[in-house]
Amino acid sequence: MLKMNPERKQEFLNLMARRGWDMLLFYGDTWRKDHFRCLVSVCFTGPQAIALLTKEGEVRAVVTHPWDVEPVKAGTGGPVTYVPRLVEGLKHLLRDARNAVVAINGLEQMEARFARAVNESSGAAPISATADVEEIRRVKTQEEIEWIRKAALLADRGYEHFVSVAREGMTEYELVAEVEGYVKEHGAEDNFMLVASGGIEVTAMKPPTARKLRTGDSVITELTPQINGYYAQICRTLIIGPPSEKQLESYAIFAEAQQAAQDLLRPGVDISDVARVQNDVFRKHGYGEYTGSQYTRVRGHNLGLYPDELPHVLESTHYTCKKDMVIICHPNTYLPLSGYMVFGDTLLVTETGCVSLSRTEKRLFQA
Amino acid sequence: MKRGLVSWEKNELPPHELAARLDAVHAIARKERVDVVVVYSDVWRSNDARYLSNYMPYWNRAFVVVPQEDKPILLCALSPRVYPWIKTVTVHETITASPSPPATLFKLCSERGWKRVGVCDLDGLPTDLHAELTSGNVDLVDIPRSEFRPAPTAVEMRMHARAARMAREVLEQELATVREQTDHELTGRLERVLRRAGAEDVVILVSDGVGPPIPAEGRPVGPHSSVVVANEYNGHWAKVTRNLAGVTSSLISPNGVTQLREILSGPYSWENTADTAAAAVISLQLQITANDRQLYYGDTCLQSQEGLRVL
Numbered sequence: 001m002l003k004m005n006p007e008r009k010q011e012f013l014n015l016m017a018r019r020g021w022d023m024l025l026f027y028g029d030t031w032r033k034d035h036f037r038c039l040v041s042v043c044f045t046g047p048q049a050i051a052l053l054t055k056e057g058e059v060r061a062v063v064t065h066p067w068d069v070e071p072v073k074a075g076t077g078g079p080v081t082y083v084p085r086l087v088e089g090l091k092h093l094l095r096d097a098r099n100a101v102v103a104i105n106g107l108e109q110m111e112a113r114f115a116r117a118v119n120e121s122s123g124a125a126p127i128s129a130t131a132d133v134e135e136i137r138r139v140k141t142q143e144e145i146e147w148i149r150k151a152a153l154l155a156d157r158g159y160e161h162f163v164s165v166a167r168e169g170m171t172e173y174e175l176v177a178e179v180e181g182y183v184k185e186h187g188a189e190d191n192f193m194l195v196a197s198g199g200i201e202v203t204a205m206k207p208p209t210a211r212k213l214r215t216g217d218s219v220i221t222e223l224t225p226q227i228n229g230y231y232a233q234i235c236r237t238l239i240i241g242p243p244s245e246k247q248l249e250s251y252a253i254f255a256e257a258q259q260a261a262q263d264l265l266r267p268g269v270d271i272s273d274v275a276r277v278q279n280d281v282f283r284k285h286g287y288g289e290y291t292g293s294q295y296t297r298v299r300g301h302n303l304g305l306y307p308d309e310l311p312h313v314l315e316s317t318h319y320t321c322k323k324d325m326v327i328i329c330h331p332n333t334y335l336p337l338s339g340y341m342v343f344g345d346t347l348l349v350t351e352t353g354c355v356s357l358s359r360t361e362k363r364l365f366q367a
Numbered sequence: 368m369k370r371g372l373v374s375w376e377k378n379e380l381p382p383h384e385l386a387a388r389l390d391a392v393h394a395i396a397r398k399e400r401v402d403v404v405v406v407y408s409d410v411w412r413s414n415d416a417r418y419l420s421n422y423m424p425y426w427n428r429a430f431v432v433v434p435q436e437d438k439p440i441l442l443c444a445l446s447p448r449v450y451p452w453i454k455t456v457t458v459h460e461t462i463t464a465s466p467s468p469p470a471t472l473f474k475l476c477s478e479r480g481w482k483r484v485g486v487c488d489l490d491g492l493p494t495d496l497h498a499e500l501t502s503g504n505v506d507l508v509d510i511p512r513s514e515f516r517p518a519p520t521a522v523e524m525r526m527h528a529r530a531a532r533m534a535r536e537v538l539e540q541e542l543a544t545v546r547e548q549t550d551h552e553l554t555g556r557l558e559r560v561l562r563r564a565g566a567e568d569v570v571i572l573v574s575d576g577v578g579p580p581i582p583a584e585g586r587p588v589g590p591h592s593s594v595v596v597a598n599e600y601n602g603h604w605a606k607v608t609r610n611l612a613g614v615t616s617s618l619i620s621p622n623g624v625t626q627l628r629e630i631l632s633g634p635y636s637w638e639n640t641a642d643t644a645a646a647a648v649i650s651l652q653l654q655i656t657a658n659d660r661q662l663y664y665g666d667t668c669l670q671s672q673e674g675l676r677v678l
Contacts, residue, residue, distance in 0.1 A: 173562065
């Protein structure tokens with residue numbers, strides 16, 4: 001299993017050389033483990049973990065839970081120190097850092113007291129490496145793509161299970177429990193999942209409630225299992241009972257919009273245009289106003305070690321797509337026809353276009 | 368990631384309990400002579416806001432802003448499309464869309480003439496928010512978490528006890544029927560049962576009897592395995608550990624075993640137990656060596672001047 005990706009490590013060393021950084025810290029906390037895991041692919045269980053990469057290529061780590069020492073040591077092959085308080089760990093880690101140029105991946109998320117400890121050790125404010133590291137992470141290695149393929153396959157199976165268990169009278173949270181249990185049973189390390197059910201009153205997805213599913217409901221979900229750190233996502237809509245004409249009409253618009261994104265996505269394309277072609281479908285059908293922030297968030301986003309990586313697929317965001325990026329395109333939004341509806345596939349950018357890693361049928365599902 | 372049931376059961380968490388907590392924050396504001404107290408919240412560090420208003424950001428960041436003599440305001444980075452739902456599970460009547468909570472806070476300060484702002488655990492803010500806040504034109508006063516969240520109330524203890532009871536019952540029941548399973552399969556079964564029972568979040572770790580408890584990796588569950596279940600029920604965590612060998616130890620006076628104490632302000636504490644007031648809800652985990660194997664056993668306890676009591 002991938003624990004330390006040598007290709008990535010070399011890219012980070014090259015980045016350090018280009019920027020003139022002596023030390024690069026990878027700071028992860030329970031929410032944003034990805035900032036740590038892009039160097040050391042270990043799912044730490046304590047509140048925080050930090051890995052230090054020196055310009056000579058040495059890796060040292062500090063963890064804040066004693067149970068993390070062994071797995072992180074196995075992952076890095078270097079020294080790992082346990083400290084209950086990260087400030088002390090940072091001082092230990094940076095004991096020879098006086099006058100060194102220290103950059104931090106995940107600086108923005110780091111508690112201010114930790115950044116101050118780095119400052120005190122090195123004698124200068126740390127530099128944020130987050131944007132540079134994210135740019136490197138955006139283009140996946142072949143090994144990373146294989147993990148995302150596995151996650152996409154599990155998303156398909158998870159959605160199949162979702163369809164098989166959803167029924168009238170079941171609460172939203174029971175449905176989520178079934179799917180969560182299923183994907184964990186089949187190897188998911190984590191799963192980001194939002195859901196909603198109902199009719200035209202539904203304006204967004206959220207955590208599940210105790211609402212019971214009823215005939216005629218749209219049941220919408222984005223299911224995002226994580227395998228060995230890497231997420232893939234699928235968005236589909238299911239109707240309890242036979243779909244209404246308006247629900248079918250709505251679905252057709254979403255399917256057309258998603259296909260437009262899939263047809264366009266290739267290296268060299270501006271991500272803004274990937275959003276635009278989706279929104280244009282809604283405009284063509286007279287629903288242009290429902291492509292704005294009042295009704296929707298994004299038309300997709302990058303995927304990887306975090307389920308909502310940048311760039312977001314928005315008309316206001318400009319980014320030139322590259323081969324081996326993995327992006328979900330989902331024109332999810334509210335429409336007065338059917339309420340909030342979701343539809344999207346995980347797409348891998350290839351040399352000449354893109355391929356969907358999602359195998360779930362593109363249709364409006366029915367339970 | 369939070370994705371289980373988030374609710375406000377008013378028979379378990381009565382509105383007057385939240386009102387009393389807000390009153391206590393108002394008193395802190397008066398004592399510290401600040402116009403307003405700000406509490407930060409995000410996906411991981413959600414329970415300070417939860418304590419005050421029952422708000423839980425399943426995603427993104429937020430500030431709960433408590434004016435000295437007024438109701439709390441939520442500055443929320445989530446979309447206004449989810450505010451109707453937020454209002455059903457929190458005390459918040461006023462929610463302001465805030466892609467940048469500090470920027471919205473400064474706007475409020477300017478509109479309402481607030482000059483001194485108390486911030487719960489100021490140095491614990493994420494660096495970007497801390498930089499934005501400290502660059503503003505207001506005086507910031509640090510409010511230590513221990514002042515903001517003193518010893519647990521009876522309501523809190525009951526909620527933690529319920530979370531512990533759920534974890535204990537489900538774990539013991541599932542371990543009693545384990546037959547040639549992998550840790551993935553066992554984790555899936557536990558998640559399903561706990562989430563169906565209303566768990567908001569669940570974290571499960573498994574030890575093979577050689578290494579420490581870690582997330583499932585597809586290894587077989589065997590006679591020397593131990594399973595740790597961290598279970599969150601409506602914002603209140605519990606952690607319970609059992610082993611298949613059935614080895615136990617006294618939690619109250621453990622001898623000759625390695626102990627690990629964590630404050631249950633999250634699934635894993637970022638504080639040291641010494642940081643707290645005398646009383647705290649903690650997880651106590653014991654590492655027991657038996658026949659050259661490492662077994663784990665633990666539970667959720669109330670730590671107080673009278674000693675430990677399993678909840």
